[in-house]
Amino acid sequence: xxxxxxxxxxxxxxxxxxxxxxxxxxxxxxxxxxxxxxxxxxxxxxxxxxxxxxxxxxxxxxxxxxxxxxxxxxxxxxxxxxxxxxxxxxxxxxxxxxxxxxxxxxxxxxxxxxxxxxxxxxxxxxxxxxxxxxxxxxxxxxxxxxxxxxxxxxxxxxxxx
Numbered sequence: 368x369x370x371x372x373x374x375x376x377x378x379x380x381x382x383x384x385x386x387x388x389x390x391x392x393x394x395x396x397x398x399x400x401x402x403x404x405x406x407x408x409x410x411x412x413x414x415x416x417x418x419x420x421x422x423x424x425x426x427x428x429x430x431x432x433x434x435x436x437x438x439x440x441x442x443x444x445x446x447x448x449x450x451x452x453x454x455x456x457x458x459x460x461x462x463x464x465x466x467x468x469x470x471x472x473x474x475x476x477x478x479x480x481x482x483x484x485x486x487x488x489x490x491x492x493x494x495x496x497x498x499x500x501x502x503x504x505x506x507x508x509x510x511x512x513x514x515x516x517x518x519x520x521x522x523x524x525x526x527x528x
Contacts, residue, residue, distance in 0.1 A: 428487045429465065429511075435494055438517055442491065447509030448472065448484065454511065456504055461496040463513070465489045495519055 429444040444465055446454065454467040468486045497515045504513045 428483045428489060431465075431489070431491050433491070433494065435517070440494060440497070440515055440517060442493070442513040444511040444513075445509060446506065446511045448482065449506075449509075451506045454506065456499075456502070456511075456513070458493075458497060458499045458502060461493040463491040463493050465491065465511075 429446050431445075432443045434441045434443075442463065446467070449467050449469045453469060454465070456466075457464045466488045469484050471484055495517055497518070502513050502515045504511065506512075
């Protein structure tokens with residue numbers, strides 16, 4: 368909503384309300400300060416449209432949770448809208464590479480976009496190293512779950528020569 372529409376709405380609302388609240392809100396300087404403080408916007412330079420955020424390679428996508436029990440490490444990544452055929456997973460020591468791509472669900476002019484679409488690549492540091500043949504991976508309901516057995520779950524004593 369731009370400043371002129373907001374002003375019209377406030378004039379309309381003022382007809383149905385009375386009191387000091389509306390008179391203080393209609394004060395240009397206090398309203399401008401209110402907008403600047405709460406929204407970070409200057410009403411005199413308000414923009415009519417805001418271009419959608421462009422998808423660039425995001426190093427913090429997907430969101431990842433890592434859980435560790437006495438015997439297993441589990442990694443859960445949010446990948447809603449991605450298909451398993453378009454996801455690449457590889458591991459080297461304790462570095463897990465998640466890489467993939469998606470295609471838009473709907474083609475058209477974007478009005479608002481909060482979900483991430485397109486290509487991504489993220490390297491996740493695992494708490495313990497593993498090999499790719501020891502990882503079980505499953506994609507279900509937009510969650511990629513990876514798990515592997517821990518090798519170093521017990522303390523081992525080192526002898527001194």
